[in-house]
Amino acid sequence: MRIDILTTFPEMFPGVLDTSILGRARQQGLLEIACTDIRPFSASKHKNTDDYPFGGGAGMVMMPQPIMDAMEAVCGPDFNGRRIYLGPRGRTLNTALARELAREERLVLLCGHYEGVDQRALDACVDEEISIGDYILTGGELAAMVLVDCVARFVPGVLGSAESPEEESFSDGLLEYPQYTRPREIRGMAVPEVLLNGDHAKIRAWRRRESLRATLRHRPDLLETAPLTDKDRKLLRELEEEEKPCFSEN
Numbered sequence: 001m002r003i004d005i006l007t008t009f010p011e012m013f014p015g016v017l018d019t020s021i022l023g024r025a026r027q028q029g030l031l032e033i034a035c036t037d038i039r040p041f042s043a044s045k046h047k048n049t050d051d052y053p054f055g056g057g058a059g060m061v062m063m064p065q066p067i068m069d070a071m072e073a074v075c076g077p078d079f080n081g082r083r084i085y086l087g088p089r090g091r092t093l094n095t096a097l098a099r100e101l102a103r104e105e106r107l108v109l110l111c112g113h114y115e116g117v118d119q120r121a122l123d124a125c126v127d128e129e130i131s132i133g134d135y136i137l138t139g140g141e142l143a144a145m146v147l148v149d150c151v152a153r154f155v156p157g158v159l160g161s162a163e164s165p166e167e168e169s170f171s172d173g174l175l176e177y178p179q180y181t182r183p184r185e186i187r188g189m190a191v192p193e194v195l196l197n198g199d200h201a202k203i204r205a206w207r208r209r210e211s212l213r214a215t216l217r218h219r220p221d222l223l224e225t226a227p228l229t230d231k232d233r234k235l236l237r238e239l240e241e242e243e244k245p246c247f248s249e250n
């Protein structure tokens with residue numbers, strides 16, 4: 001998969017894109033990621049990329065010309081992928097969308113800054129807008145990094161063979177069960193016994209129950225759409241009883 005990032009701040013990216021799982025995936029050629037600086041595409045004498053908003057108001061707006069030219073240069077004539085603007089009005093990024101984007105051969109991500117991007121650039125050269133949440137960032141760069149990171153996890157081979165993106169929170173509509181590592185006991189707190197006995201059926205059952213408990217406790221809204229079995233529903237009724245003291249304390 002190839003991802004192009006159009007930005008006026010390319011210097012923000014190297015640490016994130018070169019480190020850990022993303023860095024390894026790029027070295028292995030599973031992910032090709034290129035950052036393109038929009039500024040050199042500006043036709044203005046001083047290579048400006050932003051200007052005052054028509055109609056007045058605070059801040060600056062990114063000019064359409066440098067963006068349109070940069071987009072054309074990066075996409076070329078036979079582009080077959082998705083051109084995405086990271087912006088707060090867009091569809092909110094979630095696991096389903098990340099999985100969908102990971103199936104594309106190419107993504108182009110446009111990062112806005114200041115007060116945003118001239119609407120004509122968005123109309124002319126963007127297929128969709130994606131938000132990473134209901135809050136405002138100073139620029140689209142951090143949002144692009146979040147999108148790349150979470151899409152990359154669904155690109156085959158990016159996670160090591162032992163890791164699976166399907167075993168994380170949200171992948172089956174529920175939050176993940178609690179995790180433990182060594183030591184077996186610390187400051188009087190022990191690891192649940194069931195995880196130590198090597199009985200994989202019991203461990204699976206415990207994890208499902210705790211996954212349901214975590215979802216009930218932290219994100220009960222997810223239970224409305226999560227695919228639940230009759231056994232899950234029975235467990236949930238039990239957990240609701242167990243969790244009652246927790247809820248009434250809050």
Ligand SMILES: C[S@@+](CC[C@H](N)C(=O)[O-])C[C@H]1O[C@@H](n2cnc3c(N)ncnc32)[C@H](O)[C@@H]1O
Nearest residue numbers: 086087112113115116131132136137139140143
């Ligand atoms: C300060 S914001 C502009 C906000 C815009 N004036 C508004 O009120 O919708 C600057 C840039 O950050 C990016 N951005 C801000 N919040 C974002 C979010 N929640 N998701 C994705 N990108 C975001 C966009 O690229 C945007 O152009």
